[in-house]
Amino acid sequence: MRSLGVGFDRSTLVSVANYLCLLEHFYLLHCLAIKFGLVIDVEVVTALVKVYSDLGGDVHECYKLFLETSGSQDVVPWTVIITTFAERESEEALLLFSKFSRECLDDLDRYIFSSVIKACAGLATERHFSTVYAQVMKYGFESDTILANALIHAYSRCGSVELSMQV
Template structure:
């Protein structure tokens, strides 16, 4: 609650006063810092944690994407796979976003293609990844695929598609 109200210090204070900290409380704390774009703190806390579970990886990968830290993201990705994680739509979407934001668009696309489940976040990450990497035509193709798959668009999706259209128009002109 405090994190959603941007009261990061209060969130940390409540967490520090907890007698028993479990996976949910640790995940919530990481989420507070990630939502408030304090990505360095997410990474620091993750590194200091004695134990981690598969649920924290999505948040840490989002922090890596926010920092455009591809090397660190690859390390976290490897940790996730080594611990037996795979086929989680949240983590896979975070991986698509990470690699696309870091310019590894072909690798992001390979993860995207092999995903069994995709949500709107996954589609937006792939569409914006292609657009941000100068591949507007491919972004529009992914958008068409999304519509065919029956995924309903949101406002962010349309903004990214308009950006992709602008890229295509510039290249054609």
């Protein structure tokens, strides 16, 4: 595209990011995003973080990318970074969720809770699940089927069959 003289914008970059399958290509795309000043765009950085994580990039590098945006008050990049950590460093994911919930109380949604429950399942401790479940109920998501299934799985994983039946 660039060799043909065709320009690109953030939409193009986000679309291309979704089709990357090699970490080397990610680095090239990230460099282009920096060169053209697109790393301040929340959507671009969120896509880059997700792709970098999906390609096996270091989670702490993903977090550095996340910090480059001014979207630290936006639930979407927070959900992506918490999901990234939930898959590899559960305890860190819970710390990030705690930080997010202190800063952006009004933006908690089912997607971020789903990621946090996944992180709790990685730790397999009943205490973490109970805390998250209390927040799920507080924000009115207790009837959400996806979250209920995730909680049942998480409680079962830590051996709390009785609590999983209560969900």
